[in-house]
Amino acid sequence: MRKKLKKVVFAAMSKRNFFMREHIIKFILHEGYTPTSAFMMYSYFLLDTVDRKILIEANNNLIRRSDELWVFGEVSDGVAEEIKLAEKLRMKIRYFDITPDFSNFIRIQKSKVRQEIRY
Numbered sequence: 001m002r003k004k005l006k007k008v009v010f011a012a013m014s015k016r017n018f019f020m021r022e023h024i025i026k027f028i029l030h031e032g033y034t035p036t037s038a039f040m041m042y043s044y045f046l047l048d049t050v051d052r053k054i055l056i057e058a059n060n061n062l063i064r065r066s067d068e069l070w071v072f073g074e075v076s077d078g079v080a081e082e083i084k085l086a087e088k089l090r091m092k093i094r095y096f097d098i099t100p101d102f103s104n105f106i107r108i109q110k111s112k113v114r115q116e117i118r119y
Contacts, residue, residue, distance in 0.1 A: 007067035011037040012083070014076035014116050020102060024072050027105050036062050060085055068092040072105060074116040 009031075011024050021039045028035035038059040059082070063069060069086040071079060071093065086093050095113050096105040 006032060006034045008065065009033040009035050010063050010066040010069045010082070010086075011035055011039075011072060012069055012079045013037075013039065013072045014074060014079055016076070016116065017073045017098065020072065020098065023102070024105070028070065033068070036066060038062060063091075064089065066091070068094065070094045070096060071113065072096050073098045074114045076116040079116075 009028050011021075011028060013020065013024060017024075018039055021037060025035045025037060025040060038055070041062075063082060063085050069082060069091050071083065073096075075083070083093060093110075095108050095110055097108045097112070098105060
């Protein structure tokens with residue numbers, strides 16, 4: 001008997017939430033999905049040893065192969081581009097806020113999503 005494949009979820013997060021990547025992946029696993037994340041695969045832009053255009057293309061290919069896109073925390077310019085691609089592909093998108101103590105994720109409506117403030 002063949003097991004049913006779990007849906008693949010692309011974890012979208014800004015570089016400010018890079019430190020939360022393992023917790024986000026664990027959360028997706030506990031929700032019953034198979035996670036993928038550019039930050040888990042490419043660290044932090046491979047320490048700028050690879051042209052960012054190549055990494056962005058690889059990132060977008062991961063999104064195209066995913067079933068859903070989940071957004072964690074504030075939306076940066078890069079995450080906004082990931083959302084646009086997912087919308088173009090008509091993917092299911094879920095949004096999650098990160099609790100102030102960084103211990104949990106709370107599902108929120110798109111209208112409650114905050115944009116990342118640039119400094």
